[in-house]
Amino acid sequence: MSTTTRTSSRTRITSRIVATTLVTALAGVGLVMPAASATGPATGSATKPASPSASKSSQDRLQDMVNAIQKTGTVGVVARSTGPRGHGHATAGVADKATGAPVRSGDRFRIASASKTFVATVALQLVGEGRLSLDDTVEDWLPGVVSGNGNDGSRITVRQLLQHTSGLFNYTGDFPVINSVEGFQKDRFTTWTDEQLVAIAMSHKPDFAPGTKWAYSNTGYILAGMIIEKATGNSWQQEVTQRIIRPLRMRHTLAPATHPHIPGSHLNGYSNFGGSGPTIDVTEFNPSAAGAAGAMISTTADMTRFYSALLGGRLLRPAQLAEMKTTVRTPDLDPVWPGASYGLGLLRIPLTCGGSYYSHPGDLPGYTTRNGTSENGRRIVVLNATGDGAPDLSTEKAHNALIDGELCAPGRK
Numbered sequence: 001m002s003t004t005t006r007t008s009s010r011t012r013i014t015s016r017i018v019a020t021t022l023v024t025a026l027a028g029v030g031l032v033m034p035a036a037s038a039t040g041p042a043t044g045s046a047t048k049p050a051s052p053s054a055s056k057s058s059q060d061r062l063q064d065m066v067n068a069i070q071k072t073g074t075v076g077v078v079a080r081s082t083g084p085r086g087h088g089h090a091t092a093g094v095a096d097k098a099t100g101a102p103v104r105s106g107d108r109f110r111i112a113s114a115s116k117t118f119v120a121t122v123a124l125q126l127v128g129e130g131r132l133s134l135d136d137t138v139e140d141w142l143p144g145v146v147s148g149n150g151n152d153g154s155r156i157t158v159r160q161l162l163q164h165t166s167g168l169f170n171y172t173g174d175f176p177v178i179n180s181v182e183g184f185q186k187d188r189f190t191t192w193t194d195e196q197l198v199a200i201a202m203s204h205k206p207d208f209a210p211g212t213k214w215a216y217s218n219t220g221y222i223l224a225g226m227i228i229e230k231a232t233g234n235s236w237q238q239e240v241t242q243r244i245i246r247p248l249r250m251r252h253t254l255a256p257a258t259h260p261h262i263p264g265s266h267l268n269g270y271s272n273f274g275g276s277g278p279t280i281d282v283t284e285f286n287p288s289a290a291g292a293a294g295a296m297i298s299t300t301a302d303m304t305r306f307y308s309a310l311l312g313g314r315l316l317r318p319a320q321l322a323e324m325k326t327t328v329r330t331p332d333l334d335p336v337w338p339g340a341s342y343g344l345g346l347l348r349i350p351l352t353c354g355g356s357y358y359s360h361p362g363d364l365p366g367y368t369t370r371n372g373t374s375e376n377g378r379r380i381v382v383l384n385a386t387g388d389g390a391p392d393l394s395t396e397k398a399h400n401a402l403i404d405g406e407l408c409a410p411g412r413k
Contacts, residue, residue: 059088059090062402062406063090065079065405066078066090069385070092072390072395073387074386075094075385076386077103077383077386078104078107078109079381079382080301080381083378091103091104091105095268098268098281105300107267107299108254108298109266110287110297110366111294111384112362112368114362115290115295119225119228120344120345121243122240123158123224125243126231128317137156138158138223138227141158141227142227146223149204151168151201151202157211158224160220162220162344162345163214163342164214164217165210165211165212165214167206167210167215168206168220168223169201169205170217171217175197175200177289178364180276181273181278182276184282185280188285190288194222194223197291198226214328214331221293222291222293235257236255237256237257241255244306244315248305248309252298253303253306254296255295255296256297258287258288261284262297266297268281268283269282269283269365271365271387271388279388281366290364294364300382303382304382308373308380311358311374312377313377324346325358326344327341327343328341328342335393336393338350347359352404357375358372358373359372359373366386368385368395369383370383370385379407381406383402385399
């Protein structure tokens, strides 16, 4: 069952480990890339526009693209498209396979690595306040934490952590809790400390010398969260809440520490972890396993509010926003996003109609978050799909088609 509505905007509304070479690029956008699983039926119907400013054709297009995602093997899909003339949303599939409850536009979901943009924003706010420098080293803030097996925190800067050019081993590559059904069932409620997660990475040699290449590493953001706490005396969760969530009135967004449940109306996640076992409900999960690399929960409306404020220049000073948007090429991502590049907690992706958009995909077992914001912050698309999706790139292509299609639609820039 699915719905589509569109309303006028009265106020400014205000982030995988993969098993195959073809899609190793996706290790960069989240904590894990799931494989395919059986899902519920694909259904969808468009309702009449709630506002005269929203044409029926735009409604139908959004609904059709959401249905296309759902038909690739996802369980449920929710999407929101927002611009100066209003916003629209579309849903397909079910939020809960056990009850058959339909997806609703305001359902919460785990945003996974899209959390990184929030963490990077806080770090850059601290830079703007003179409390942190992008050129500070990890050793400056966390003495002795990054050491052993060739790892050297004195050679890695805060900028490199946020940009994924640190060379640090991605701890999720050696983390059974998100890589197999057995591992997940064993440790889904385990509380992990940041030090434990970093220690997993420190048991491996670095992938390359700091600053010489780009390769996604969740380890860098765990360390960034630790540095935020050292600089402020508060956890990264507290800082994100005080600096972003509350000021923007993101009432349905959470930065949990260890609580495994998603409160209120939400999407249930389902995964078989690359075929490592039967498809299971993965909704309840201790987010400490993801930490500052991907623990947050939100909705499409709240994420829209965040990206609008961020790219619209209301969260960072111009110098820091410019730093965030300064990118390096990410050839590993070309199989999914040709020509993509990465800044500080933001991915820049070319549009088929010219120009580009900013984004931070997110993946956890059972949850896939995708988003896109125009360069001026006036057009935003956010979607979440549950289940594993297709074993090939067809689900990703459907995600991309929705985002690119909405941002490139006539009159949308």
